[in-house]
Amino acid sequence: xxxxxxxxxxxxxxxxxxxxxxxxxxxxxxxxxxxxxxxxxxxxxxxxxxxxxxxxxxxxxxxxxxxxxxxxxxxxxxxxxxxxxxxxxxxxxxxxxxxxxxxxxxxxxxxxxxxxxxxxxxxxxxxxxxxxxxxxxxxxxxxxxxxxxxxxxxxxxxxxxxxxxxxxxxxxxxxxxxxxxxxxxxxxxxxxxxxxxxxxxxxxxxxxxxxx
Numbered sequence: 514x515x516x517x518x519x520x521x522x523x524x525x526x527x528x529x530x531x532x533x534x535x536x537x538x539x540x541x542x543x544x545x546x547x548x549x550x551x552x553x554x555x556x557x558x559x560x561x562x563x564x565x566x567x568x569x570x571x572x573x574x575x576x577x578x579x580x581x582x583x584x585x586x587x588x589x590x591x592x593x594x595x596x597x598x599x600x601x602x603x604x605x606x607x608x609x610x611x612x613x614x615x616x617x618x619x620x621x622x623x624x625x626x627x628x629x630x631x632x633x634x635x636x637x638x639x640x641x642x643x644x645x646x647x648x649x650x651x652x653x654x655x656x657x658x659x660x661x662x663x664x665x666x667x668x669x670x671x672x673x674x675x676x677x678x679x680x681x682x683x684x685x686x687x688x689x690x691x692x693x694x695x696x697x698x699x700x701x702x703x704x705x706x707x708x709x710x711x712x713x714x715x716x717x718x719x720x721x722x723x724x725x
Contacts, residue, residue, distance in 0.1 A: 532586060535584065559665070559669060560672060571617075574662075576590065577665055579591075581658075586657070589655075592610055595607055603703075627642070627670050627673075638719070639713075639715040639716035642715050643715050646711060647706070651706070664681065667679060676722055694714060695714060
């Protein structure tokens with residue numbers, strides 16, 4: 514079974530949490546290395562394409578996932594159609610996922626996709642980033658690679674507002690006493706709709722870019 518307690522299916526290799534992939538890879542380390550390489554390439558591509566007129570909407574969010582991972586996974590960019598649970602936390606039910614996704618991105622559009630937020634105090638910008646990131650964490654729309662694409666999406670919003678990519682380095686590091694702070698923040702978002710820790714992590718990771 515997968516780490517998401519997802520029923521046996523054609524998404525994962527039997528008895529593992531490794532997704533079936535176009536390259537036939539069954540080695541976890543190799544698969545994760547390729548995913549990381551694809552993500553690095555995606556960062557370079559999407560940052561270079563980012564323009565003032567770029568609509569950071571739902572279609573764009575799905576495009577990030579599809580273009581980044583379509584060479585590896587058939588389901589890249591497609592929303593899941595099965596319920597998923599991880600560590601006792603249940604993500605948005607698949608039946609409600611399209612409607613909830615539309616709601617989140619409609620709210621984001623009402624805030625002009627946070628264009629112009631570079632003029633706000635960093636704490637206010639971090640609060641809005643944490644709100645929307647928390648909503649997408651709880652949504653968990655794709656079968657896999659949700660966290661990395663979600664962080665890419667909000668990095669692009671930060672870059673569009675004169676910041677560098679959000680530095681989650683410390684937050685993603687495992688601490689022997691408190692564990693992984695980003696995971697803790699994500700659990701707070703899913704179980705309690707509490708984005709306070711995530712907001713702290715984002716604000717501490719915001720830095721103005723040299724060209725701002």
